């Protein structure tokens with residue numbers, strides 16, 4: 118870097134060569150935990166990952182993947198794909214959406230911002246609609262933030278408020294939706310006592326209504342649109358608590374998959390369709406599962422499904438969800454400014470990159486990796502391949518998912534020798550872990566392990582280097598535990614299945630024939646986390662990382 122200013126040019130690494138082919142594998146939802154029967158990774162046959170762990174102690178270690186290590190508010194915050202891949206790709210720790218929204222609400226700054234002023238223009242004559250995930254999971258949203266926003270909006274002049282809820286059961290225990298709806302109903306009743314006309318207007322389970330991602334299945338978003346905007350749904354109820362209880366019972370749906378419903382008045386009329394002149398806020402802070410609904414609410418030109426009506430509204434996201442598309446154009450809190458990511462640096466330094474996953478995780482190794490920006494930095498240097506995911510099923514039905522297909526694409530990219538970095542996300546441990554199906558998750562872990570083997574074999578053939586890591590835990594612990602780690606039993610004496618991510622660290626392994634002799638993990642970064650991986654990878658490509666990146670995990674010992 119010249120003294121005159123910024124340069125993309127990275128300094129040469131003093132010891133490590135350039136031009137090696139590097140396979141970068143992210144196992145989604147693959148943490149390290151105590152081996153017992155609820156640790157699906159332990160129970161599953163995973164010879165490849167086992168051999169990495171046993172093989173070379175100086176080339177395998179654990180890194181932090183939750184809490185402050187990935188920019189989350191507290192050490193009780195489990196990791197997730199957004200913050201995990203952001204850290205892996207950006208090499209620095211950013212205060213993430215959850216934290217930025219906390220700050221905006223606590224300081225009141227949120228109410229002074231452009232986004233809030235924009236929606237406020239509708240408060241006099243229109244309704245304020247709040248759409249988002251109702252739980253305290255802290256991955257996509259938090260109910261306490263919704264509560265503060267409800268209070269703040271009413272104090273700032275909102276007279277009529279409608280909440281469109283999405284039930285969780287993925288980041289929190291299944292069945293917990295009832296309690297969250299009751300809490301929200303209490304708050305809305307208090308607002309009504311103060312003269313604010315506030316009600317829940319519609320709802321549905323997050324995986325079946327609204328929160329699809331990466332354009333996997335627009336039907337999911339359409340179901341939400343019909344209920345939230347048009348006031349139409351297959352189920353109609355007078356109360357949301359009743360809706361959630363009854364639909365769980367009658368349709369046997371888990372919280373994640375509750376079918377869409379609308380709340381109606383005594384005449385059977387929906388209480389809160391979205392109409393001209395209304396304001397709408399999507400209150401999730403996390404990006405991936407808000408991009409599609411944001412497009413449907415914002416884009417004049419839109420052909421993904423028939424919206425029937427496109428109301429003239431003032432729409433704001435809790436955050437801006439896509440930095441490249443500038444979507445949505447209005448937002449309540451500015452997102453973390455994740456810039457100068459490793460992907461952008463490497464492209465500027467001649468590193469040709471291939472990235473691949475299946476649809477449900479495709480954006481993780483592209484969009485999240487690149488700091489929540491869609492698209493390429495330089496299409497002549499990069500190729501991103503998406504393998505279509507199965508849609509319309511829960512992944513316990515097909516736990517192998519597209520692991521082999523992803524690995525074969527990676528293998529072909531490696532053997533083609535056209536790329537220096539071949540990066541994949543293997544979704545199985547996470548996507549199947551979220552279903553809570555232990556048997557299926559064991560199959561999933563085995564499938565992911567087999568995919569890793571395909572990639573490592575290809576790296577072996579070209580004399581390359583591999584880095585195998587994960588973005589956060591999930592499959593390694595499938596049961597809710599008490600403080601001392603014992604499985605918690607419910608009233609009927611049954612274990613409580615944990616569908617969510619965990620607080621566990623994740624493994625990182627390096628190796629391959631191209632790894633220079635003397636490379637090993639340093640032992641002076643014991644607290645290392647996912648953000649330390651980017652500098653590590655830059656070193657393995659033959660470069661020094663920028664000075665503001667979190668330190669590399671490796672050193673080169675002279676033999």
Ligand SMILES: O=C(O)[C@@H](CO)OP(=O)(O)O
Nearest residue numbers: 197198199256287288547
């Ligand atoms: O499915 C998701 O949206 C989250 C859990 O809420 O999982 P991940 O962070 O692994 O994408």
Ligand SMILES: [Mn+2]
Nearest residue numbers: 145146198588
């Ligand atoms: Mn993940």
Ligand SMILES: [Mn+2]
Nearest residue numbers: 146547548551
């Ligand atoms: Mn997950």
